[in-house]
Amino acid sequence: MQLVRGLHNVRPSHHGCVATIGNFDGVHLGHQAILTRLRESAARLSLPSCVIVFEPQPREFFNPETAPVRLTRLRDKLRLFAEAGIDQVLCIAFNKRFRQLSAAEFVQTVLIDALGIKHLKVGDDFRFGCDRRGDYTFLQDAGQQSGFSVEPTTTIEIDGQRVSSTWVRTALANADFALARRLLGRPYSIDGRVMHGKKLGRTLNAPTANVQLKRxxxxxxxxxxxxxxxxxxxxxxxxxxxxxxPTVDTTQQAHLEVHVLDFSGDLYGQHIAVTFHKKIRDEQRFESLPELQQAIAADIAQAHTLWQHFHTL
Incomplete structure (x- = not known):
């Protein structure tokens, strides 16, 4: 799979494709269905398949403090796109200049001039352009004038409810990992590289692998x-x-620290995947390090007990 970072890196070889546009946060079952149909349409037309995404996601650009929390980083999305058999991904920087494009300018600049799309799959609720004129009907009209077809994406439902990134976030917030797995088609995990931290865990008899979240x-x-x-x-x-x-840090930055049970070895620099199975407790602020140490010891003991149960299922 080829990653094209920015419109300035689009080359003539990328011209002529079947495309879709979206955030694809989580790459859940609904997204996977879109990718499958995109790949099928591309094969039928003997053209490459292309996914168009934005970084940051538009809502993150406009309201970074209130935008929905990310399920997947760009790196994770790209891996999942590649596994889905997508040929190319165009990642556009969503910045002040780009957000000023009107709907007509977006179609001309991105879809026609840059990619020369022949077929577009997009949700019927998709809207774009600084003038907010861009919608499914607008794209159909533009396609008729410029020689590309437009097809709506289909909705995937579970138990009568539309699969969405919002539903996945709700499932995770409720620690319902079985539901999250049904919606995603895979267990929820976070990937990252193990970085050097403050090594506080060693002093608390619980060495941890500090995974870089970049969020x-x-x-x-x-x-x-x-x-x-x-x-x-x-x-x-x-x-x-x-x-x-909260006990040892005041930055409010999200961290992921993992204590691997009964493990001795060096994980620094390794890229690991952490899959979540069950919530043990909420994060707490303790008044002292000894209190924190006691809580960590209790967490480890409970994890041992829980893992024996999971291992026998």
């Missing part, structure tokens, strides 16, 4: 039973804290 907020907060996939492919049980570490 201010995370869709989970608390202490969880997890499994950790190492670079070697091994899956190991663990207990993870994800949150702002």
């Amino acid at each position: 201010h907020r995370a869709p989970l907060q608390g202490v969880y039973l997890v499994s950790v996939q190492l670079r070697s492919g091994r899956h190991l049980p663990g207990v993870a804290n994800i949150g702002t570490r």
Whole structure:
């Protein structure tokens, strides 16, 4: 799969494709259905498939403090797009200049001049352009004039409810990982590289792998039973804290710290995947480090007990 970062990097070889546009946050079952149909249409027309995404996501640009928390970083999306068989991804920087494009300018600049699309799949509720004139009907009219067809994406439902990123966020907030797995088609996990931290966990008899989140907020907060996939492919049980570490940190930055049960070894620099299975407790602020140490010891003991149960299911 080819990643094109920015319209200035689009080349003539990218011209002529079947495309779709969206945030694709979480790449859930609904998104996967869109990608499957996109790939099928591309194969039928003997053209490459292309997904158009924006960084940051538009709502993050306009209201970063109130925008929905991210389920997946761009890196995770790209991996999932590649696994879905997508040929190319155009990632457009959503900035002040880009957000000033009218709907007509967006169609001309992105869809026609840059990509020369032949077929577009888009939700019938999709809106775009600084004038907010861009919608499904607008795209149909533009396609008739410029020689590309437009097709609505289909809705995937579970138990009569539309699968959406919002529903996934709600499931995670409620620690309903079984529901999140149904909506995503896979267990919810967070990938990242293990970085050097303050090494406070060692002094508390609970060494942790500090996973770089590269995000201010995370869709989970608390202490969880997890499994950790190492670079070697091994899956190991663990207990993870994800949150702002209120006892030892005042930055309000989201952190993911994982203690791998009964493990000794060096994980620094490794890219690991942390899969969440059950919530143990909410994140708390403790008055002293000894209180924090006691809580961590209790979390580890409970994780051992819970993992024996999960391991026998």
